[in-house]
Amino acid sequence: MSTYAIGDIQGCYDDLRRLLDTINYDPAEDILWSVGDIVNRGPQSLEVLRFFYDLGDRAIVVLGNHELHLLNVAYARPDCMRPSDTLTDILEAPDREELLTWVRHRPFLHHDRHLGFTLVHAGFPPQWDLRQACSCAEEVEDLLRNRDYVDFLQEMYGDMPTRWSRNIQGWARARFITSCFTRLRYCTAEGDLAMKNKSKPQLSSQPYHYLIDDERPWFSVAQRASQPLNIVFGHWATLGFHMDERNGIYALDSGCLWGGALTAMRLEDRQIYQIDCQTKRAVGSC
């Protein structure tokens, strides 16, 4: 039995199947982890969603911003559908409610003590250790699972607040937590979120000195409390596949949707598998 973590799929079902063939994936034996963003922008979101739904306990899928967007256009703001979205098949599917309810019950964070890996879609703010992150994930999971989940969907977007405090309350707190788990890329040197920055990290000769107005990837902030963890995440196609074992950083979004690659890592031995995704399936920026 092996456990494979897979990067952002975004509806690229054929590429997913090719990757699974490459790793000799056995659904009866192996477990799949997904960093989220399994749907949208690509051509076969419904197929990817049904694939993971059907796996039940044999897959762990954490929520990405595209899953939250799917729930938002399904239940809260249909007017937020964008021309580049490819979610109509899901929204019109006969099993739509079953699938969307399943999405709504996915976690924001998964930690496996035995494997020694932690899975999120985007990142950790520098102040959170595992304990704080798990408790914050539970808070927003509860909001998304309870009967007032539409209220959460309506309040979850926004770039404020930018600074973590245990004292933040209400929707501001839910929004901060949701942003960290599903949208975070950069932080300031002081440890605030820098949500506006979507640039490609400038890799210089000195590792982790990608300073743009003093902003750096969330995992490069000095003395971040999540340092002891091995964190598997996606969301950042312009960063690309990035593995830094010394710092416990495993970035698996290698831009399948953009004609890059789809990446899997076998967690037991950190073996990396990649297939080329030669067809660029999306236009515009991610």
Ligand SMILES: [Mn+2]
């Ligand atoms: Mn994402």
